[in-house]
Amino acid sequence: LMCEGVVQLCARQSTAQEIAQKLGVCRGTLYNWKNQLLGPYAPASMKPTPKQSPVLDEVALKRQIETLRQDVRRLKLERELLKRAHEILKQGSDIDLHRLTNKDKVVLVEALRAQYELPELLSLVSLARSSYFYHRSRVKLADKYVDVRRNITEIFKANYRCYGYRRVQASLIQECKGISEKVVRRLMKQEGLLVSKPKRRRYNSYLGEISAAPQNIINRDFHAAAPNQKWLTDITEFQIPAGKIYLSPVIDCFDGMVVSWSIGSHPNAHLVNTMLDAAIDTVQRNEVRPVIHSDRGAHYRWPGWLSRVHDAKLVRSMSRKGCSPDNAACEGFFGRLKIELFYPGNWQSTTIEQFIEAVDTYIRWYNEKRIKVSLGRLSPVQYRQKLGLAA
Numbered sequence: 001l002m003c004e005g006v007v008q009l010c011a012r013q014s015t016a017q018e019i020a021q022k023l024g025v026c027r028g029t030l031y032n033w034k035n036q037l038l039g040p041y042a043p044a045s046m047k048p049t050p051k052q053s054p055v056l057d058e059v060a061l062k063r064q065i066e067t068l069r070q071d072v073r074r075l076k077l078e079r080e081l082l083k084r085a086h087e088i089l090k091q092g093s094d095i096d097l098h099r100l101t102n103k104d105k106v107v108l109v110e111a112l113r114a115q116y117e118l119p120e121l122l123s124l125v126s127l128a129r130s131s132y133f134y135h136r137s138r139v140k141l142a143d144k145y146v147d148v149r150r151n152i153t154e155i156f157k158a159n160y161r162c163y164g165y166r167r168v169q170a171s172l173i174q175e176c177k178g179i180s181e182k183v184v185r186r187l188m189k190q191e192g193l194l195v196s197k198p199k200r201r202r203y204n205s206y207l208g209e210i211s212a213a214p215q216n217i218i219n220r221d222f223h224a225a226a227p228n229q230k231w232l233t234d235i236t237e238f239q240i241p242a243g244k245i246y247l248s249p250v251i252d253c254f255d256g257m258v259v260s261w262s263i264g265s266h267p268n269a270h271l272v273n274t275m276l277d278a279a280i281d282t283v284q285r286n287e288v289r290p291v292i293h294s295d296r297g298a299h300y301r302w303p304g305w306l307s308r309v310h311d312a313k314l315v316r317s318m319s320r321k322g323c324s325p326d327n328a329a330c331e332g333f334f335g336r337l338k339i340e341l342f343y344p345g346n347w348q349s350t351t352i353e354q355f356i357e358a359v360d361t362y363i364r365w366y367n368e369k370r371i372k373v374s375l376g377r378l379s380p381v382q383y384r385q386k387l388g389l390a391a
Contacts, residue, residue: 003037003078003079004079005019005033006030006034006037006038006075007075009031010068010071016031037071037075038071073120074124077116077120077124078097078124080112081097081112081121081125082097084108084112085097085104085108097125097126098125102127103135105132106127106136108125109122109127118132148177148179149190151175151177152168152172152187152188152193156168156188156193160341160365161193161195161196161340162195162341162344163195163371164195165184165185166181166373167371167373170371171371195339195340196343196344213301214316214317214318215318216293216319216326217291218230218232218326220328222253222328222329224253225254226254227254227389228252228254228259228283228287228288228290229253229254229288229290230252230291231250231251231252231253231293231314232250232251232327232329232330233251233275233276233292233294234248234249234295234297234327234330234331234334235248235271235297235299236334237267238342238355240347240352241350242347242351244265245263245356246263246266246267246271247261247262247263247337248263248267248271248272248299249261249333250279250292251330255372255375255384256329256333256372256380257367257380258363259278259282260278260279260281261275261278261360261363262274262278263356263359267299268299269304271299273305273308280308280312280314283312289313289315291314291316291317292309292314292315292317293327294317294327295324295327296318296319296320300318337359337363337366340362341358341359366380367379367380368382
């Protein structure tokens, strides 16, 4: 607004009062803007004239007029550059021409090359002449990553928009396309493929020490040499307009696989008991009984839970009171689920049944297809198949 007002004032296409009324400011503000942009010695300002002001000779006056013309031209050019940056580069209103990439600067310069001289364009965007000609020649070359860009976008969208550049690169390698992490990261940035950020909110089922708690056998050691040695469980809550939904999974420390899970609209005994029954069914009778670790929630102290653990000869382990790092691997699964599925989604018109189906589909994808770098860029199911532990 300031640049536009000064340009109109110096162009003298209208009176100062008309320009001020058009911009919704007072006449004095208009002249203050002119003094700020063009300096205190610009003519026609509202600064009081001293009683004994020196008379400018004709040469100095012409020089000052030429300077003002150059300033007006520069302001017009800057305004045009900002306008084109918004139209072509889709930048916001707070564009800084000096912070643009050289490639973007070349795009802007090319758009205004027919109207302005090249040196003044390069000067205004702070771009060296050699850099301009280099990037202009690069822009004219065909994009050799056209197919890769399309593949990256497809992989990103097909995997809940949660893959960062490492897992996207791993997916490309599985498709026999060797692209470096640096290139994948750059292309994802250019295509605007951004992963959602986490939000902090935790469900708490603690109701006090209603029974004796077992020892913390896991003790933050979430590594296991084989499946079904260490299990982790907890409950997390989702809030959507249709209501609250609760998820209770069993996580295997061997590879992070979700062994079993139950989803419902109430965090009751039925939720955790059905999950535990399904997990127990996956363990063969001759196997060593797993350690099942949980927090100190009331669900893991109710008679139904305790009897199931006892009958299956599982070993109980509990975190310390109010210490979520003691169950960090399970909390990490909840965090990934919410970052990748819950937070990016729009659940306004989703029913509870539809949301439960979406979570169920995500967990199956998590087990069967989601790449884990720690497993050699394989999913948990693929990892077990590679080791001969699953069909």
